[in-house]
Amino acid sequence: MLRNWRQWWTFSRKIVAVGRNYVEHAKELGNEVPTEPFFFLKPTSSIITQGEQIEIPYGSSELHHEVELGLIIGKHGKNIRRESALDYIAGYTLALDMTDRERQNVAKKKGLPWSFAKGCDTFCPIGDFIEKDQIKDLNNVELWLKVDDKEKQRGNTNLMIFKVPELLEYISSHMTLEEGDLVLTGTPAGVGPVKPGQEIHCGITGVTEMKFSVRSKPSKI
Numbered sequence: 001m002l003r004n005w006r007q008w009w010t011f012s013r014k015i016v017a018v019g020r021n022y023v024e025h026a027k028e029l030g031n032e033v034p035t036e037p038f039f040f041l042k043p044t045s046s047i048i049t050q051g052e053q054i055e056i057p058y059g060s061s062e063l064h065h066e067v068e069l070g071l072i073i074g075k076h077g078k079n080i081r082r083e084s085a086l087d088y089i090a091g092y093t094l095a096l097d098m099t100d101r102e103r104q105n106v107a108k109k110k111g112l113p114w115s116f117a118k119g120c121d122t123f124c125p126i127g128d129f130i131e132k133d134q135i136k137d138l139n140n141v142e143l144w145l146k147v148d149d150k151e152k153q154r155g156n157t158n159l160m161i162f163k164v165p166e167l168l169e170y171i172s173s174h175m176t177l178e179e180g181d182l183v184l185t186g187t188p189a190g191v192g193p194v195k196p197g198q199e200i201h202c203g204i205t206g207v208t209e210m211k212f213s214v215r216s217k218p219s220k221i
Helices: 005-010 023-028 082-088 101-110 115-119 164-174
Strands: 015-019 038-042 054-056 063-065 067-073 089-096 142-147 150-156 182-184 192-194 199-204 208-216
Touching (some): 038 115, 089 182, 089 208, 101 115
Antiparallel strands (some): 015 038, 063 192, 142 150, 142 199
C-alpha cells in the first residue's frame, strides 16, 4: 500500500516513548539514571498537529513540556539489529511529550501506570514530517524549547544515554514495531510547567520549528 508519509499519524498504531534518556533530565526529577532503556506507551489519540491547542485536563495543576526527537517507523520490525536499525525509519518529526507531572508523581509513588499522566487528549503535539536526508547525523541533533519566548530547554542528542540504533533494537526485541509507529527518544533537561494562555515554541536547530498554544480543557456541558 502506498502511504502518505506526510500524514503518517493517520495510520499510526502506537507511540512508544523512551524515558530518562538524558542524564540531566533524569537527575532533575530525582530519578536514577537507567542502565537499560525504559519506555512506556501513549495512545495515538493524544496526537495533535499545528493549529490545534494543548489542553490542560480537569484537575491538573502541573502540566509539563518535554521536547523530543520522534522516529517514524517505516516498516514492520521485530528483533531489529542495531546495525540495520536506521533502515526501519521512514522519517522524523519534532514532538512534545506533555506530562501531567502531579499525576505522574502520584502514580510513581503507588506503583501505578502512567497512562493518565502521559496519554490524555492533546498530550502529543507533533510537527511536520522530516525526510531522512534532512538529518545527517542522529548523534548531533539540537533540540530547543521556549515558553512565551523564554528558553526552557536546549540539548543535543549526543547526550542521549541510549542512541537510536540501540533503542530500536531494545524496543523491538520486546514489542513489534509497525509501519507508522512513533518512537519518542527522550527529552533533555529543563522540563517545566505551562499555564493557560502561554505558547510553546520549539524546534530542531536548522531543520524545523513548531508552535502550540495552551488552554484549559473546555468545561463539560
